[in-house]
Amino acid sequence: MASTQTNVDIAAAATVPTGSLLVSLVPLSPEALEATLATLSLAFANQTVLVATPDTAPSLSLGGPLRLLPYTPTAVSDTSWVLTAADYLNAFKLVQENQASACLLLGAESHTLHPEAIRALAAATATSDLAVARYDLGPREGLVNSAILYPVTRALFAARPRFPLAIDLGLSVRMAQRLAADAQRFTASSQNDALIWPVSAAAAANFSISEIDVGTRTFAQPVASDLNSILAQIASSLFTDVDAKASFWQRARSTQTGRSVAPTSPPMEHPADVAPMLDAFQIAYTNLHEIWALVLPPNSLLGLKRLSAMPPASFRMPDSLWARIVYDFILAFRLRTINRGHLLGALTPLYLAWVASHLLLISSGTAPEKHIEDLASVFEADKPYLVSRWRWPDRFNP
């Protein structure tokens, strides 16, 4: 891939006609940048595309379809594994300065994307305001997305994209502007690493959303290896977004039908070792019960009690219990029932219990996507519970 001829013209960047597509890249290593430019050349062989990169531009041949635009970022982010407020702000400034018609925002490791996938994302911007990538992940990947981000986004915002925090996006100009406005609120207070939720922003603005299947790709992993802090960062950002858009999602109704997925899949060759996760849950159950009791209603606590008594082989967390737990944590986050840091810390063992249950379920032959779609449907069905408790939090709740 890296040896592919890259047709990039830096000097001609200024002569790019207005109204062309702009591809905004996040900071990449020289090798990754070269490989990404090669992929982009393949993707846009017959189209003039402006490629903006904050890195030092490589010296490449003239006369190709790509017009390279090195730039100095307005806001700099230290986070590379996910798109941050700084990335959205920089992308919109570039769109504005170059009068582009649409923007393609590609995350780290974008050279591992297929050229067809990039082309499809770019094409989708002509018909929709937000084109979100849908990735083919293994059954043990993207678990936070499957457990929390996707079901919550789908249930509350009535938006179907499977990866609400996708790192490859196609944006119309007005979508880029809206996301930049959201991002500016964070960058103004020096929070350049803040996460932005494009799907909920598009849903709240009534913009059109499309989902493009991009197949497999390599993902950069968070630098910090601590699950607790990263889960807290992501969940905190999502819950804050849910709080901010409460007036929208309380009215939003899901009208689309669910995806059709295969109900079963071949059993995994190497069943996952769920014992450490179950241990974490058992330790948490004996120690964090008092804290959970401040957040969860008696019915959920009873569900957790039953769960703690289950033998490891038949450990199953009911989807309805997990949906209630997430909704009650969202509510407690809003009401500040306990310190938010403590609240999100208390969520980690429950999330690990869900992961253990999910892995055991899929190892028995249930297709991972089937379980995740079922879970999302349960979240949708239980949405009135959240709406009701959001409006009347003090009402008796069994």
Add this chain to the structure above:
Amino acid sequence: MWQQVELALSQSAHRVLFKLASFLPALLALFLAVLVLSAIGAGLSALLHRILTAVKFDERVSRNQVGSVSDWAPSHSPTALVARTAFWACVVLGVFIGISAFDAAYPGESQIALFVIPYLTHSVGAVILLIAGTVIARFLARSVLIGAVNAKLQYARFLSLGVKWLVLVLTAAMVLDHLQIGGVVVELAFGILFGGIVLTLSLAVGLGSRDIVSRSLERSTELVPDPIPGDHESRSPAETLRHF
């Protein structure tokens, strides 16, 4: 003799009634000052509450990520915190003014204010210390409990209780010292208790963590990196879990 007894009784009754008559206005002045300032405090508190609600103070604070303020606030609302602080400041001011008024209205030669006001100031300081200590103890206990549970420590609750009592003992010693009660006895008792709790915790953690320490040493000698909690990159790549 009876005349002398009668005289002594009438004089003492006269003195007591005179003192009571001069004491009551002073007491009334004290109560009046506290009542008026409390009423002013309530009015100020209500006014502040209304103004801050109108300017959406809570939303601004939460948007600016001043989480620490919101977390300490009553009812988790910075507006309520400001309003209540204003009210209680007025009440305390009323008590001070009341004591001064009492002192001025009371014709006795004993300067009560000279003794009471400094002690009252210390008492207010002690109450603030007690509240702050209790809040900090609860906060730290929960932080340690959640952190220890997520680190999968079996003795998480014990550790959390230890930290809580450390802070509470420290707070109690500070409060007593501030009120100048107990003197050296408090310092000695605090030293013994604090040292005892630290020693108990050290022994418990040390003995409880023997296996963890030995495993960690074995791992470091084998140069195998520490696994991420929940992430298992052991035996085969097929078993890798990726949360993100």
